[in-house]
Structures are given as structure tokens and as C-alpha cells.
Amino acid sequence: MGRKFSSYIPAPGKRVYLAIGLLAFEIFIFTIFAENFLTIKNLSTVLINVSDLAIVSLGMTMLLIMGGIDISAGSALGVVGFMIAQLLFKEVHPIIIAFVAIAAGTLIGLINGLLITKFRIPDIIATLSTNSVFRALIFGLLGGKYLVGIPLKFKRLATGTLFGIPNTLIIIIVFFTVFWLVLTFTRYGRKVYAVGDNTEAAKALGININNIRLATYSIMGALIGFAALLYMGRVAVVEIGIGSDLAIRSIAVAVIGGTSVTGGRGSIIGTIAGALFMAFLKNGLVLLGMPSLAEPAVTGVLILLFVGIDVLADLKSTGKIKSRLLGRRLNIVDNKSKDIL
Amino acid sequence: MTTELLSLHRISKSFDGASALMDVNLTINEGEIHCIVGENGAGKSTLMKIVAGVLHPDNGIIKFKGESVRFKNPKEASDLGVSIVFQEPMFFPFLSVLENIYFGDELLGKFNEIRWKQMADIAKNALLNMGLHEDILKKPMSSLSIGTQQLVLIARAIHKKSKLLILDEPTSILSNAESDILFRQIETLSKNGLAVLYISHRMDDILGIGQRISVLRDGKLVNEFSREEANRDNLVVAMSGRILSSIEYNKNSYVKSEIPLIEVKNLTNFGSFENISFSLSAGEILGIYGLVGSGRSEVARAIIGEDDISSGVVLFEGIEIKLKNCAEAMKLGITYSPEDRRRQALFPNRNLRENITAGLFQKIKNKLGIINSNIEEKIVNKQIADLNIKTESQATLILNLSGGNQQKAMLSRGILHQPKVLILDEPTRGIDVGTKVEIHNLINNLAKQNIGIIMISSDLPEILALSDRILIMREGKLVGEMNGKTSSEIEILHLALGSEQENNKESDVNIKGDNR
Ligand SMILES: Nc1ncnc2c1ncn2[C@@H]1O[C@H](COP(=O)(O)OP(=O)(O)OP(=O)(O)O)[C@@H](O)[C@H]1O
Ligand SMILES: [Mg+2]
Numbered sequence: 110m111g112r113k114f115s116s117y118i119p120a121p122g123k124r125v126y127l128a129i130g131l132l133a134f135e136i137f138i139f140t141i142f143a144e145n146f147l148t149i150k151n152l153s154t155v156l157i158n159v160s161d162l163a164i165v166s167l168g169m170t171m172l173l174i175m176g177g178i179d180i181s182a183g184s185a186l187g188v189v190g191f192m193i194a195q196l197l198f199k200e201v202h203p204i205i206i207a208f209v210a211i212a213a214g215t216l217i218g219l220i221n222g223l224l225i226t227k228f229r230i231p232d233i234i235a236t237l238s239t240n241s242v243f244r245a246l247i248f249g250l251l252g253g254k255y256l257v258g259i260p261l262k263f264k265r266l267a268t269g270t271l272f273g274i275p276n277t278l279i280i281i282i283v284f285f286t287v288f289w290l291v292l293t294f295t296r297y298g299r300k301v302y303a304v305g306d307n308t309e310a311a312k313a314l315g316i317n318i319n320n321i322r323l324a325t326y327s328i329m330g331a332l333i334g335f336a337a338l339l340y341m342g343r344v345a346v347v348e349i350g351i352g353s354d355l356a357i358r359s360i361a362v363a364v365i366g367g368t369s370v371t372g373g374r375g376s377i378i379g380t381i382a383g384a385l386f387m388a389f390l391k392n393g394l395v396l397l398g399m400p401s402l403a404e405p406a407v408t409g410v411l412i413l414l415f416v417g418i419d420v421l422a423d424l425k426s427t428g429k430i431k432s433r434l435l436g437r438r439l440n441i442v443d444n445k446s447k448d449i450l
Numbered sequence: 451m452t453t454e455l456l457s458l459h460r461i462s463k464s465f466d467g468a469s470a471l472m473d474v475n476l477t478i479n480e481g482e483i484h485c486i487v488g489e490n491g492a493g494k495s496t497l498m499k500i501v502a503g504v505l506h507p508d509n510g511i512i513k514f515k516g517e518s519v520r521f522k523n524p525k526e527a528s529d530l531g532v533s534i535v536f537q538e539p540m541f542f543p544f545l546s547v548l549e550n551i552y553f554g555d556e557l558l559g560k561f562n563e564i565r566w567k568q569m570a571d572i573a574k575n576a577l578l579n580m581g582l583h584e585d586i587l588k589k590p591m592s593s594l595s596i597g598t599q600q601l602v603l604i605a606r607a608i609h610k611k612s613k614l615l616i617l618d619e620p621t622s623i624l625s626n627a628e629s630d631i632l633f634r635q636i637e638t639l640s641k642n643g644l645a646v647l648y649i650s651h652r653m654d655d656i657l658g659i660g661q662r663i664s665v666l667r668d669g670k671l672v673n674e675f676s677r678e679e680a681n682r683d684n685l686v687v688a689m690s691g692r693i694l695s696s697i698e699y700n701k702n703s704y705v706k707s708e709i710p711l712i713e714v715k716n717l718t719n720f721g722s723f724e725n726i727s728f729s730l731s732a733g734e735i736l737g738i739y740g741l742v743g744s745g746r747s748e749v750a751r752a753i754i755g756e757d758d759i760s761s762g763v764v765l766f767e768g769i770e771i772k773l774k775n776c777a778e779a780m781k782l783g784i785t786y787s788p789e790d791r792r793r794q795a796l797f798p799n800r801n802l803r804e805n806i807t808a809g810l811f812q813k814i815k816n817k818l819g820i821i822n823s824n825i826e827e828k829i830v831n832k833q834i835a836d837l838n839i840k841t842e843s844q845a846t847l848i849l850n851l852s853g854g855n856q857q858k859a860m861l862s863r864g865i866l867h868q869p870k871v872l873i874l875d876e877p878t879r880g881i882d883v884g885t886k887v888e889i890h891n892l893i894n895n896l897a898k899q900n901i902g903i904i905m906i907s908s909d910l911p912e913i914l915a916l917s918d919r920i921l922i923m924r925e926g927k928l929v930g931e932m933n934g935k936t937s938s939e940i941e942i943l944h945l946a947l948g949s950e951q952e953n954n955k956e957s958d959v960n961i962k963g964d965n966r
Pocket of ligand 1 (some may be wrong): 488850
């Protein structure tokens, strides 16, 4: 009966089982082959290291569901990180710093959102461009140096424990629960899905698409601001490459978890699984003694693989490919002739 | 006693200077089923969109319960109780049926949280009323057949306890059984006070349910009939402004060729159709009739290489062919004009000319391989005239054409390829009665030019009027072949519905609708 009751709440879809299964398989493999993998110490290290990625991935998931994307996430985190460092040097109260960081992040998100809504620049181009600008800004601010010796005011937040439970685990659980509630039980959350699923229909039903976009990019910014606090607590160094793989990794997290890059589909549960998968992957590869360069390559391949799986599954369900796997049945003949014209 | 619900006063609307509606006056009473008819492009959909707040009139006043209203967007209209089902279905494919039904007016709890369970309970009823099973509530819209999708959209419009329901050609993608459910539902609701604005090209439906019938012609309201006054002839005259000659065609007498143009032997694609065998001679019109979902389109798509074949062979002029896609089919001279024009044929962001000549590059290029726009323009002009396509110019965006005129454009694209075999899937869906006759004549003439034609249609009179032979399909199987000249509607329906038709007619369709 209990199942029946909950069953009309929008479910994540079958694809999420693939992500969870894969995560289980990964844990199994690393447990066998990497001696120190399944130890409390290692697992809590992994949790600490994944915290900023997990938080940013939440925002990326929402953006992708909405049909958007944020390439600038990593450099935005860098810019906010630099600000946090400066404020820490000036010994500003941590609470004020936290407030400033989140506000600055939100502002950056809002800028992206305004470029996309007011100036109608496609999401990927807008954030690719701001990414460049932010990266150059970090470079200019650092002047070719590293920022080290930053006061460790956020170290406890990012690496401490509460009643023996790592703080980051608590943070992750709270954030994921809140965002699941927002996406599932609020009108705003459902509009995020609707805009990504069929923008025209959403418009026809009187939804203000631009407001939804602005809100979601701002939320992404706020999450980046918070993630920057965790990052500074954990790493406490600002260098030119800060956050450079954050965007691609958070996209990987979302995609592995079943979020569609074309919008309309995705779930928080999937993103949890995806985030843990990526975290264990990095950790496991290190424990197995793989060169650190392997990780970005694996990330890239995983994105291709999972987007590929989703495209194929779509074609299959729409009957455009039936028994044969890769296909010709893409209904593209007419599109070809369109290109000729 | 009649109470006026909504009235339109001197509504005018033009698009880029081209007038689509002029001084239209219309009243809708509570509990009235008011039908709007008119040729393709007469302005029916435009008028409905104005009533529903999607478009805004250039001039004129809308009064709702006597008070003047201006809807800024569809939400405002919907909040007052006006709901609309568009001619081109509009929904969220990846969201569940439940969400599609409630999107925009979710039920909220204490904390403004969405109450899924409560919504599901109400939505179940809405589905049951449309003859659908409650199990589809959780499925994504994209997994349903287009008929079921349409019924869900109607359920969405109805469940809201609206006061005015606008249905723009709702039955053009519904099977007969599904349409019957809809009519019964509409009649019940109208007895309870719901006003309905109903648009259709199907005269039988209009005369069956309409209590008042208004006729639009070239953007003007030319006539208003009561149910008693209206009949097929005076409606057609009012719509087209001329008297249509009889709808009997001189059927050409094709000669059955020794080697058939196309021969299909034991064609099977598991899950779609089984053991289909037939042949087609040059100059023959072969009708294929069956309920929506009986596998007709799938057979056609398999022939042109766009769907899989598990077993069986296709012979073209006596030689076995294994086509990989419809481009190969077109090279051989087999052209397919699909039923779902929006998804399978239209280039929505292109103009009419490009949509008609798409894929026709060989015929419109000059020696240097560049498109010769003079030739292109001439070809397109001829098509516009032949098929009576109502458009501002060749450069009009295809999406700005009325639904029926989009259909005509797709048809003309198929014809222009000068195929040997032309497969037409629902060629007159959404096309007005006058043009329908013209298109029927056109199909007949193509057959006289020795083109072999396979015509898939759910329109029984159309099948009977044109076909030399009729194949009947049910649930993926060929259940009968009839002579087009001697068979009757009853016989064909009997075969298409199956023997226990009377009892199982509806449930049959419902179950199938869900899992296509
Ligand atoms: N958005 C638009 N931009 C430009 N012209 C338009 C637009 N929408 C409709 N029109 C034009 O207005 C006229 C009326 O179109 P409308 O869609 O109302 O016709 P209709 O009566 O619904 O026809 P059908 O039976 O084919 O659906 C047509 O000539 C059409 O080309
Ligand atoms: Mg219309």
C-alpha cells in the first residue's frame, strides 16, 4: 500500500538503475583490486574530496534538465575562491565571507542568465565565453603567482566531523534532499522540467521561460559560491588552474546519473549515484596507481558513452531503430535534402 | 432558455498585412455545441487561438459573461474557464501523463507543495471518461500512440471544470471508436452546461453533434445554421461559395500487368505486422484500410526501408529489393508521403517553396549544379495552383500556413518526384471537403498516368471512392481483400473491427492505444 501511495510522485525513470548498478559494480571492482579502498579513512577522504563537485553537480543537473548548461562553473568557482582568499587574509568574519561568497556566485550566475535571456545568446556559447573571461580574470588577479598560506577558517566545515560523521556527508545529504524536494514538489521544479522538455508548450501555457532560466542560473551560481567555500576549506590554495575540470566533471556526473543533455529528463537520485561514481573513480584510479592523466580521459569517454547510450535508447523507444543497433533509421533523409537546399 | 457565455464583436486579425479574420461576430451560449467549419486557411484556428488568449486580435471586443475581457496569455483565459486543444498537439513528451494533465494548475498543499496523490485520483477519472486506462498515468507522453496522446490532451482540457472547451480538429488523428467516446463525452458535458467550440472537416461529425454551425470563408463569417437548417450541401456551398459537383469519380480501368509494379510476399516485422502479401499494378489504386494502430503505416515504412523486415520479400518490377532507407526508395521511384507530417516531413523553419521542392534538387538545378530559382518558382507555382494551396507567397514560413495547407504542401512534394509508386498515408487528413475532392481527382489522374498508388486511409468513404482494390488490416494482419467497386462500408468495417466488434470495439482500441 505504501508503494502505491508514493507511486504518483514523478519517478527518476529506469535509467537510474543503470547508474546505481554501475556504482555498485565499481565499488565491487575497486574493493577487490585496491587494498585500501574499503576503509573508513579512505571513504571519508573520498567524501571530503567530492563535496564541491557534488554541490555543483546539483546545479548542473537542474540546468541540463532545463535545456541549459554552464561551461563557466569551474572558473566561476575560481573567481569566488580568489575573493574568499582575499577576505580570509583580511581576517573578515567567516560568516560574512560565506555570505559574500554565495552572493558573488549568485551574481555570476545571474550574469550568465542575463546573457542567455536578455541577449538571447545560446547557453553553451554564453557560458563558454564567460568561462574564458573568468579564467583570464583569475590569471590577471593572481599575476602569475600562487595564493598560499590562506588562513584555514573553512577547514572544519569542509573536513571536520559532527558526532563522528563527516560534515561533508551531512552537507551533501541536506542539499540533495532539499533539491529533490524542490524539483519534485514545487511548481518551479516542474517548470524546470517542462521548459527543457518542450519550450514551445511551456510558453503556450503562459510560463515565463526567462524567469525560470534566470532563477536556475542564479541557483547554479549560489551553489558554486557555496562549493567555493568547501574548496577553500579543503585545498586552501588558489592557482591558475583552479576548478578547470569542474564543468566537465559535473556534466559527467549528471549524464552518468541519467540526465539528458537535450533537456527534460534527469533526477537527483541519479546525480547522487553519478557523483559517487566519479569520486570513487578518481580515488580508485589513484589507488591502483594509474597516472593522474587517465582521469580526464576516462571522464570524456564516460560522457560520450552515456550520451550515446541515451541517444540509442531514445531512438529505440521511438521506433526509429528497431532490432538493429546502430542505425540508418534516423529519419534523416529529409534533413539531408534540407541541407542541399 | 439560453444564456450567452462568450461573444466576439467585430474581431479582425492580420498577419504581416495579410488579413486572416475580418469583422467576425460570434456568440457561444452555455451548454451549446457550436461547430465552426470552413475551408483550409479560412481562419478557424486563428479565431480559436484568439478566444483562448494565444493570439491577440487587432480589432474587436471579446465579452465573457457580458464583460469585456482581454486575455494577455492562455493562462488568463484558462483561469476564466476557457480551455483549448490545439490542432497541432502540444505537450511535454518526457513528462508523465499525470503531469501533462495538470501542468500549470497543480493542486497545492499547505506548504505550496504539489499534491501528487490527490491529482492522480482526479486524473484517473478524467482518463476513464475518455475511455483510457488509469495505468497510463505514470507513463511518459512520448510512449503513447498519437491517438491516445490526443485523448489525454482532451482529458486535460475537460478535467479543469472549464466553461468553454475549444476542440480544433480533435478527431483527425482519432480512430472511429475513439471519436465516438469523445462525442459521447462532449454531449454529456454540454448537458451539464459546458459550451463547446468544435472545428472539423468531417461533415458527418459536424451534422451529428453540432447544435449551431457557423461558416467561415476567407476570414469572414458568412453563414450561421441551426442544426435543423444545416445539411451537407448547404454547408459545402457556404464554405466554398460554389456548388460542388458530385463526388463520383470515373474510375480508370487499369490493366493488371503481368509483372506487378510491387509485390510483397509474407512480409513480417514481429510486433508490427505479420505475413503481409499483396501486389500492385501500374495505374492501380490500392486502398489499405484499418483502425489506427493496425500496422498499415508500418508496412509502408518497411517497403521503403524505413522500418525493419524480419522475414519476407519485396519485389519491385519483378526484382527483389532490399532498401536501406527512403532515399534509396526514391531513387527507384517509390515515394512515401507520411501521415505524421509534423514529425516526419515538415521543415518547420523553412518556407513553403523549400518545403515543396525539398529533395527535388535534380530537377531544379542548372548545369553548374546550382538551384535555378526560376524553374523552382514555376514548379512551385503550379503546385500551389493545382492543389489550391492558400498562402501569402511562396516565401511564407510553412508553420504560418493553416494545418490543411501544410498537408497539401507535403502531398505536392510527394507528387513532384514523379514516382512510379506513390504511397500516400492519410492523404486528406485535415483537408477541407472541397479540396478533398480536388485531391481525389488528382490521385485519380496520377493513376491514369500509370503510377501505382497505395493509399492508406482511415476515411472509409475515401477508400471506397478511389480504390480499385481494398486491403483490410487488423492488428498487424491482412484480414481481407475486396473489390473497390463492389464492396460496402459495412463489410469492410466488419473485417477491420473483427467479429466480436460490437462488444469489444472500445476496449480493443484502448488497450492497443496504450502500448504502441
Ligand atoms: N502565425 C501566422 N503568421 C502568418 N500567417 C498566419 C499565421 N497563422 C495563420 N496564418 C494565416 O492565416 C490564415 C488562416 O489560418 P488558420 O490556421 O486560421 O486556418 P484554418 O481555418 O484553421 O485552416 P485549416 O482547416 O487548414 O486548419 C491562413 O492563410 C494562414 O496562412
Ligand atoms: Mg486550422
